[in-house]
Amino acid sequence: MSAVIAANGLGKAYRRTWALRDCTLAVPEGHVVGLVGPNGAGKTTLLQLAAGLLAPTRGTISVLGDRPAAGPAQLARVGFVAQDTPVYMRMTVADHLRLGAWLNPGWDDSLARRRTGQLGLDPKQRAGSLSGGQRAQLALTLALAKRPELLLLDEPVASLDPLARREFLRMLMEAVAEHGTSVVLSSHLVADLERVCDYLIVLVASKIRVAEEVSDLLATHRRLSGPRRDPDTLPAGQDVIEESHTDKQTSLLVRTSEPVHDPAWAVTPVSLEDLILAYMNPANEIPARRPQLGVVS
Amino acid sequence: MIRLSWLQFRVQAVTAAAALAAAAVILAATSPHRDVNAGFYHWLYMAGIVVLYLTPAIIGTFWGAPLISRELETGTYRLAWTQSVTRTRWLAAKLGLGCLVSMATAGLLSLMVTWWSGPLDQLDQFNNYRLSPLTFGARDLTPVGYAAFAFALGVTIGLLLRRAVPAIAVTLAVFAAVQVAVPLEVRPYLIPPVHTVSPLSISNVTGTGDGGPGGPGGPTPSPYLSVGTKADIPGAWVYSSQVTVPDGSTALGPDPQACRSGSNSACDTALARLHLRQVVTYQPASRFWAFQWTETGLYLLLALLLTGFCMWRVNRRLTR
Numbered sequence: 050m051s052a053v054i055a056a057n058g059l060g061k062a063y064r065r066t067w068a069l070r071d072c073t074l075a076v077p078e079g080h081v082v083g084l085v086g087p088n089g090a091g092k093t094t095l096l097q098l099a100a101g102l103l104a105p106t107r108g109t110i111s112v113l114g115d116r117p118a119a120g121p122a123q124l125a126r127v128g129f130v131a132q133d134t135p136v137y138m139r140m141t142v143a144d145h146l147r148l149g150a151w152l153n154p155g156w157d158d159s160l161a162r163r164r165t166g167q168l169g170l171d172p173k174q175r176a177g178s179l180s181g182g183q184r185a186q187l188a189l190t191l192a193l194a195k196r197p198e199l200l201l202l203d204e205p206v207a208s209l210d211p212l213a214r215r216e217f218l219r220m221l222m223e224a225v226a227e228h229g230t231s232v233v234l235s236s237h238l239v240a241d242l243e244r245v246c247d248y249l250i251v252l253v254a255s256k257i258r259v260a261e262e263v264s265d266l267l268a269t270h271r272r273l274s275g276p277r278r279d280p281d282t283l284p285a286g287q288d289v290i291e292e293s294h295t296d297k298q299t300s301l302l303v304r305t306s307e308p309v310h311d312p313a314w315a316v317t318p319v320s321l322e323d324l325i326l327a328y329m330n331p332a333n334e335i336p337a338r339r340p341q342l343g344v345v346s
Numbered sequence: 347m348i349r350l351s352w353l354q355f356r357v358q359a360v361t362a363a364a365a366l367a368a369a370a371v372i373l374a375a376t377s378p379h380r381d382v383n384a385g386f387y388h389w390l391y392m393a394g395i396v397v398l399y400l401t402p403a404i405i406g407t408f409w410g411a412p413l414i415s416r417e418l419e420t421g422t423y424r425l426a427w428t429q430s431v432t433r434t435r436w437l438a439a440k441l442g443l444g445c446l447v448s449m450a451t452a453g454l455l456s457l458m459v460t461w462w463s464g465p466l467d468q469l470d471q472f473n474n475y476r477l478s479p480l481t482f483g484a485r486d487l488t489p490v491g492y493a494a495f496a497f498a499l500g501v502t503i504g505l506l507l508r509r510a511v512p513a514i515a516v517t518l519a520v521f522a523a524v525q526v527a528v529p530l531e532v533r534p535y536l537i538p539p540v541h542t543v544s545p546l547s548i549s550n551v552t553g554t555g556d557g558g559p560g561g562p563g564g565p566t567p568s569p570y571l572s573v574g575t576k577a578d579i580p581g582a583w584v585y586s587s588q589v590t591v592p593d594g595s596t597a598l599g600p601d602p603q604a605c606r607s608g609s610n611s612a613c614d615t616a617l618a619r620l621h622l623r624q625v626v627t628y629q630p631a632s633r634f635w636a637f638q639w640t641e642t643g644l645y646l647l648l649a650l651l652l653t654g655f656c657m658w659r660v661n662r663r664l665t666r
Contacts, residue, residue, distance in 0.1 A: 100428055118427070125430035135421035137354070144353060151349050152429035188425065195430070 051114065053078045053199050053231045054099055058108030061094050067255050068094040072108070074260045076233065076248065078198075081225055083246030083263075084235040085325055090252040092235040093132055096203045099233070100129040113199055125154055128197035132204050134188035138177030142170045145187055146194075153195045161194035164220075168213075181208045189217065193224060200224075202234040206241060214238075218245050243321045251328040258328050258335050263321060270324055273314040274300045288336040291327040302327050304336075347431050347439035355443055358409055362451040369397075369455060373462045391466050394459040398484035399525065401455055402492035405448045406521050410500020411513035413444055414656075418508040433660045441653055445497050452493035460485045476634050477583040479529040487638045491645030496521050498652035505656055528641070536640045539585055539627050546589060546622040581631030588625045 052075040059072040069091040076082055084092050097103040098110050101118025110116075115123045136145060142165060150156045165172065168186050176184060185208045192200060200221075206214040222245060224230045233250075236242055242249075249266060251259040259266070270290070277299045280289045287309070291302040302319060303309075309316050327333060352359075376390060414437075417423040427433055463485070467476055476485055483492065499521055504513040590596055629637070 097424075100424075102424055102427060118432075121430050121432055121435075124428065124432070127428070129424070129428035131421060131424040133421050135423075135425045137422055137425075138420070140353070147353070148350050149429070152347065152431050154430055191425070192428075 051078055052076055052111075053080075054110065054112055054233065056098075056108065056110045059095075059098065059105055059110050060107035061091075061098060061103060062106045069098070069252075070255045072257050074250065074257060076231075076250070076260070078231050079225070079229055080231055080248040080262070081221065081246050082231070082233040082248040082250060083242035084233055084250045084252065085237070085239070085242065085329065086235075086252035087254075087329060087331070091255040092252055093203055094255075095252065096129070096201050096233065096235060097131075100127060100201050102129075121154075125195070126198045128192035128195045128200045130185075130188050130192045130200075130202050130205055132207075134181075134185040134205075134208070136176040136179075136184050136187050136191075139175060141173055141175050142179075142187060143172035145176065145191060146172070149191045149194055155196040157194045157196050160196075161190055164190045164193070182210060182213060185209060186213065186217075193220065196228065198230060200230055200232045200234075202232065204235050204237070206236060206238065214241065221245060239322045239325055242325070246321075249321070249325070251325065253329060253331055266324055267319065267321065269304050269306055270302060270319040271305065271309055272300065272302055272317045272319050272323070273309060274298065274317070275314045278313070290335060291330065291333050347435050348443065351439040351443040354440075355409075355447065358444075359447045362447060366451065366454050366458075370458055373458050377462065387466055391463060394463055395481065395484040398452075398456055398459055398489050401452050402448075402489060402496040403518060403521050403525075405451065405493050406496025406500040407514045407518045409444055409448060410497040411504045411517045412510040413440060413501050413504060414660075415504030415508055415510045415513045418505075419510055434657060437657060437660050441498070441501055441656065444501070445494055445649070445653075448493040448497040449490045452489040453487075456484070456486060456489040475581045475583075475631065477581060477629060477631060477637065479533070479583075482533075482634075482637065482641075483525070483529065485638075486635075487642040488645075491642035491649075492525070494649040495524075495645040495652075498649040498656070499524075502652045502656055505659055532644075533637070533641060534585065536644075537629065537633060537636060539629055542626050542628075543590075543623050544626075546624040579626065579628060579630065581634075583629040585627040585629075587627075590623050590625055592621055592623060 054074065054076040056072050056074050059069060060067060061069045072091075072095065084095065086092050094103065098105060099112050099117055101112075101116075101124070113123070113126050117127070118124055137148075140148070146158070146161050146165065149161060150158055165187070168183070168190075170179070170183060170187060176187060179187065185205065189202070189205055192202070206217055209217060218241060221232055221234075225232060234246075247263050249259060249261060249263050250257060275298070277294060277297050280292050280299075280301060283289065283301075283303070286307055287303045287305040289301055289303055293300045302323070328335065373394075376387075414423075417426060426436055467481065467485075476482065482488065496517075500513065500517040503517045503520065504510065507513045507516065588596065
């Protein structure tokens with residue numbers, strides 16, 4: 050299994066503040082990866098490192114087996130849309146499509162035209178007179194029509210209306226299904242992530258808390274509720290991610306690969322949203338995991 | 347990438363072409379080649395020089411400075427740098443095309459103004475010559491070098507400051523400083539000057555004045571007089587013209603009494619007895635092209651160095 054993004058001890062500091070620290074991960078190909086975390090956790094830094102817009106302060110990162118932005122061939126394989134979806138304000142929509150065609154060997158012109166047509170973008174209109182959402186769509190179209198093997202999207206749907214968001218995510222899923230494109234997208238919209246992501250990376254305070262397949266995460270996490278109890282009395286193999294107590298009741302979110310047989314607990318499955326929120330909460334101490342599961346605490 | 351650079355730079359290029367066409371019409375309509383009317387042409391003659399000095403400054407500030415800084419400021423560099431083109435090629439295309447258009451603009455304008463000013467450069471009443479520090483930079487090749495340098499300077503400052511407006515201001519200030527410093531501090535030393543020592547003819551003496559140890563306006567009238575002279579070398583750029591006695595030391599002038607109180611002829615006779623020599627340090631007019639090539643080459647070299655720095659910076663520093 051080859052990794053689309055492999056990082057080893059990756060760190061990035063701006064002057065003296067670390068935006069990303071000790072980041073080691075291997076994202077397997079063919080996934081739609083959701084990158085979540087509180088504001089300022091280092092999501093944008095990680096994506097820009099992968100796109101080659103930033104160079105690491107420490108450690109290494111390789112994307113599709115090569116140094117990011119190593120050369121035209123590597124650049125052609127990676128598509129990137131920055132958070133503010135920059136486009137050239139004075140250039141028209143048609144000019145942007147020409148730009149894409151001129152600068153990318155794998156350019157899919159019919160896809161670009163079809164998409165701008167569907168979105169109702171007038172080819173003669175200048176990008177400066179488009180709405181924020183339309184500009185985002187234009188930037189996303191450029192990245193999609195480049196036909197990359199890996200798409201890095203920094204909050205791609207933030208400025209889209211709910212309908213456009215759904216349509217965009219559907220397009221993304223199509224690209225993944227048709228062309229085997231791998232996608233890494235950061236977002237605060239957990240519901241969207243729940244719909245499209247099959248791999249999750251949670252970044253908190255410039256460190257990676259979770260980087261795993263969603264199906265594994267859902268299969269191993271359980272919510273236990275029952276009479277009040279000290280979490281330290283749980284059997285080995287049940288790691289507490291989050292705990293809350295009332296006078297009589299205890300509710301735990303645990304990670305365990307074994308079924309929970311203790312009759313004192315009411316065991317319920319966990320939604321991805323609960324899981325993300327539990328891992329994002331900086332107050333929760335995430336127990337160290339065995340390395341073969343690929344989790345770095 | 348060249349096509350994209352052209353797409354982004356064509357407005358500037360078309361503006362330049364329009365300005366050049368307008369200049370061509372004005373200059374052709376007022377050609378002094380048919381009728382030399384110094385009074386009427388003086389204003390246009392000076393305007394031509396001013397415009398030729400302003401052109402590279404405008405190119406550097408309004409074409410060069412925003413070229414990269416605007417991309418950094420608005421974030422579009424993230425779009426450009428994630429297409430399938432390396433930053434080196436991206437910068438090479440943007441810088442190369444912009445630099446060529448800048449050089450062509452300044453070069454064509456210089457060609458027109460040089461042609462137009464040709465008959466007037468010879469006129470005595472303009473008190474000017476092609477090698478004079480002011481005129482030299484507004485003739486033939488030098489504006490091409492200035493334009494290339496100004497453009498590269500603007501791009502470099504834009505890259506360092508990352509904001510268009512401060513980059514424009516700083517570029518203008520730095521370029522103006524260079525344009526003042528070079529004629530004063532660099533150009534005179536590009537080629538070693540010629541020294542000539544010749545017997546001073548009385549007709550070259552422009553006057554005598556108080557000089558020597560007492561100095562002009564000293565507490566006591568000086569016992570010496572200094573001798574002023576002008577160098578009569580057509581078209582030359584004269585650094586200095588001194589009067590010496592035959593052994594090489596500065597002439598301390600004739601018997602002051604002969605010139606202070608006597609008639610002019612008595613003074614001339616007193617001067618002639620001293621066997622004065624005139625030492626002139628100058629650049630002959632024939633070196634005009636040597637200076638043109640050297641200075642243009644110097645500016646092009648500077649532009650090249652700045653380009654190299656930009657390449658390095660775009661690839662290394664900016665990502666750190």
